[in-house]
Amino acid sequence: MTYLQFKLRQLLQRMWFLPAAFSLLAVLTVAIAYILARYAPDELPFVLPSNAVQTILEILASSLLTVAVFALSTVVGAFSAASSATTPRAVPLIAGDMRAQTSISVFIGAFLYSIVGIIGLSAGLYNDTGRVFLFVMTLGVLVLVVASLIRWIGHISVIGRVGHTIGVVEEATRKSLKTMSEHPLFDCGRLDGEAQGQPLSAERPGYVQLCDAKALQKLAEEHDLRISVLGRPGTYATPVRPLLTVEGTFDEDLGKALLACFVLGEQRAYDSDPRFGFIVLGEIADKAMSAGINDPGTAIIVIDTVTRLLLEWHDERKCGENDRVLVAPLVPRDVLVDFYRPLARDGAGIIEVVSRVLKSLETVAATKPTFAAAAREMAKDVVARAEAAMTAESDLGDLRVVAGWVGERD
Structure with a gap:
């Protein structure tokens, strides 16, 4: 974009x-x-x-x-x-x-x-x-x-209404996932390992809302540079956390032009940031389990929603036309932690929620190889928190049944 x-x-x-x-x-x-x-x-x-x-x-x-x-x-x-x-x-x-x-x-x-x-x-x-x-x-x-x-x-x-709001957030997240699948890595090369070059940081803090990869590619071609993007949309940029690194010679004016390819704002945007959608869905589910609302059914609906979205996830493997710009792919563990960890923490004592979380992670681990290791690690954390929070033997028995797959392949 x-x-x-x-x-x-x-x-x-x-x-x-x-x-x-x-x-x-x-x-x-x-x-x-x-x-x-x-x-x-x-x-x-x-x-x-x-x-x-x-x-x-x-x-x-x-x-x-x-x-x-x-x-x-x-x-x-x-x-x-x-x-x-x-x-x-x-x-x-x-x-x-x-x-x-x-x-x-x-x-x-x-x-x-x-x-x-x-x-x-x-x-x-x-x-x-x-x-x-x-x-x-x-x-x-x-x-x-x-x-x-x-x-x-x-x-x-x-x-x-709650159901309408969940649907609106789901649709926004699905659009972001579609954009990511159509333009993996923003049509740039894949950054593996540590970024090389001189770092450039934003002058003021803010969330990255847009990374104009085409503009970065144009500047890199004109000045014979290679650029590694560290600030994907959703990243919180500060003067001490670089947005990008640059290999090649550039002056202060060119550095400002490179930083101008990023749009920073006070809040995250849904457009190119699927993680934000998962975070918002996690907040909805987490709030539903609060003592004031006490609606685990809504949390279960949100878990099912996220499961559908994760099954639509496409890995960022394709390299695009912006060959002088490198972008790191999203880390699977970070995506799962964004949504599941609040539920694992605040829903640890609710067997219905824990059961649906483990079933969701089992589905993701079985159908998405990229998420398999991270889903299994997240499931272990869910089980550990649930065992520490539950006191009824019947709940613990149901937990052992639904968590039977977690110990496999260890």
């Missing part, structure tokens, strides 16, 4: 962008009706009195303002519910939900369309032909509003 694509994607996810775009479109629609009227025949089969169109526009204007405010308040309530019931890290995904944004944008855009149309009619800008065009466009807007309202009614029944 290039810097421009990353910024465009971030812009589209901003909650204000679609309403602003629809508002602009609404104003243009009214203007188009005025322009088309100038090229229409002077005499039409029928004409409309100005109050006929204005009445419809007034009804739309008075009702849509209330609908838009209600829709926005529903979304804000969904943010609060998702933050308290799951994790605040999932809120940006709900805010970027295109279905919710589209419906709200239609309501706001149609409201602005009605206001501008009323102003135009009151000012006498439309002749008989213009009123006909405006009437036809108003009917189209009315159909769009009704369709959006029906869609919104169906959407508010699920938005902000």
Whole structure:
């Protein structure tokens, strides 16, 4: 993903962008009706009195303002519910939900369309032909509003719920995994062993949100460099932890240009960071087991979700076109620790959760050779924590049964 694509994607996810775009479109629609009227025949089969169109526009204007405010308040309530019931890290995904944004944008855009149309009619800008065009466009807007309202009614029944939030995070993580499989190692070479060259660090701390490998490749070709990327998206960069190492000669300006290929932010982004998705899912499952919520069933649902995602994992082995840039693959153990360790720690005394965790790790170990050793190591840690936390002999007996595979091949 290039810097421009990353910024465009971030812009589209901003909650204000679609309403602003629809508002602009609404104003243009009214203007188009005025322009088309100038090229229409002077005499039409029928004409409309100005109050006929204005009445419809007034009804739309008075009702849509209330609908838009209600829709926005529903979304804000969904943010609060998702933050308290799951994790605040999932809120940006709900805010970027295109279905919710589209419906709200239609309501706001149609409201602005009605206001501008009323102003135009009151000012006498439309002749008989213009009123006909405006009437036809108003009917189209009315159909769009009704369709959006029906869609919104169906959407508010699920938005902000725990199940919906889990599904949204799962989809974001799946998209990140798909990006990783289509562009393994960001289309760069594979870094094995220690990185060579002079290190370069960011001037301020922050999470790496984007690594523009194409820009790094271009600079490396122009200045005969070889670059090893240490700061993949999701890495917390600091002035003492290098983002990359450079083999070759470069000056201060070129060093700044190389660092400019990385986008740092205060929070991690889902786009090219599948580990972040697993971390957020782990937080949801972990919170469900807290004393205040006490919902191990949700934790089990999340475990099943992560199992599906891990089975879709593709190893980063292919080397791409950016041959002067090297990137280290993700470490399997780190991926598993991100999700399973909080559950192993806080769910150690709940046999239902521990059992599902061990079954999940068994599935991953049996189907994904890359994760086999790490899954077995993680399972041993889960069993050790569970044996220390459980006191009922019946629970320990069930634990020994479900953990029978852990000791194999030792």
